[in-house]
Amino acid sequence: MRELDKFVVYTARLKKELPKEAFKPAPGRLFGGLAYVCVVITCFLTIGLFNFHPLLNFVFSIIIGASFAALGFLGHEILHGTVIRRAWLRDLLGAIAFWPLSTGPKLWRKWHNLTHHVHTQHQDNDPDAWPTLEKISKMKFIRWVYRLPLPVRSLFSFASLTIQFTAHSLKMFLVYIKEFNPKKQPSVWAQAVLPWMSWFGLLYVMGFEKWLFAFLLPLLIANFIVMAYISTNHRLNPLVPINDPLANSLTVTVPKWVDVLHFNFSYHTEHHLFPGMSSKYYPLVKEHIKRIWPNRYHEMPLSRALKALWLTPRTYFESAHFVDPHSNKSYGSLGNGLDPKNIKPLWGDKNDTYDTNTIRKTPPDRLF
Numbered sequence: 001m002r003e004l005d006k007f008v009v010y011t012a013r014l015k016k017e018l019p020k021e022a023f024k025p026a027p028g029r030l031f032g033g034l035a036y037v038c039v040v041i042t043c044f045l046t047i048g049l050f051n052f053h054p055l056l057n058f059v060f061s062i063i064i065g066a067s068f069a070a071l072g073f074l075g076h077e078i079l080h081g082t083v084i085r086r087a088w089l090r091d092l093l094g095a096i097a098f099w100p101l102s103t104g105p106k107l108w109r110k111w112h113n114l115t116h117h118v119h120t121q122h123q124d125n126d127p128d129a130w131p132t133l134e135k136i137s138k139m140k141f142i143r144w145v146y147r148l149p150l151p152v153r154s155l156f157s158f159a160s161l162t163i164q165f166t167a168h169s170l171k172m173f174l175v176y177i178k179e180f181n182p183k184k185q186p187s188v189w190a191q192a193v194l195p196w197m198s199w200f201g202l203l204y205v206m207g208f209e210k211w212l213f214a215f216l217l218p219l220l221i222a223n224f225i226v227m228a229y230i231s232t233n234h235r236l237n238p239l240v241p242i243n244d245p246l247a248n249s250l251t252v253t254v255p256k257w258v259d260v261l262h263f264n265f266s267y268h269t270e271h272h273l274f275p276g277m278s279s280k281y282y283p284l285v286k287e288h289i290k291r292i293w294p295n296r297y298h299e300m301p302l303s304r305a306l307k308a309l310w311l312t313p314r315t316y317f318e319s320a321h322f323v324d325p326h327s328n329k330s331y332g333s334l335g336n337g338l339d340p341k342n343i344k345p346l347w348g349d350k351n352d353t354y355d356t357n358t359i360r361k362t363p364p365d366r367l368f
Ligand SMILES: [Zn+2]
Pocket: 116, 120, 233, 234, 268, 272
């Protein structure tokens, strides 16, 4: 199969197996969104109108945070046009669903649909791809961070999952705002600013303590939930010059009830093959991929993927490997020698033999 043809070959082959309804919008998903909005409003009123014990309020924070995250998953789906096709309604509903995470629909579609999906895991063009050793060596602060031992870095990077979506979204705003047509820039600004104004308005109305439980803690919880998926979507896969979803994406598995609550967001490889298809058909797409290309497909439980992230450094070396600038150990990526059930360095471990077939070139002796 020629590299350039892979995407087309996969989708053309799978299309033959899928029913026609799979390519139609699925507006029924909106009932799930409505249920989450009702839950959030009820929790806001409960926290605002009563003076419950902080522990009970924290339970409401968890419920609100889980609902914020689920609304984000639905917003992602809506803005791919798989729920409703009419552009203005799609953007309006997408804006509502992404309101808690304060990401505007125009920015999201540019950053995610038009850039991440088109250039997935391309080292220069994917705004969500993790940097290479070469790039990191030029960033002073990050170089310092990478001198810390891996478990310390992992602890910090897992703690930072509680703010990563919000922080990355603000960064994407600064990166892409200049690229919008000047006539469209005011609406992109409005979509970014209005949600924050409403959340600070809520602070004014509720006072800090209640706002902490109603918005701030739920926002951190929602960040953690969405980032637990997003961090495993591609970060164990290699960087690739040409978009090949079976090589550059990972599908994680979660209990069925979690898939129901999260609108099947776990099916990320399927999503990259058919971003315009409602995720309710992804289990069917998965069955066919596993039958046709069983050796190319990557899938594992979410807990195992998170453990693999914890145990491996996040610096790409030669696209298909991760290297730890602190210990100089090198690890494979998915499809390139990484065994998520038994994570160990391919190179650099004193007691270990390294596999000469999977690692072609060793990293330099002194990295920084
Ligand atoms: Zn992705």
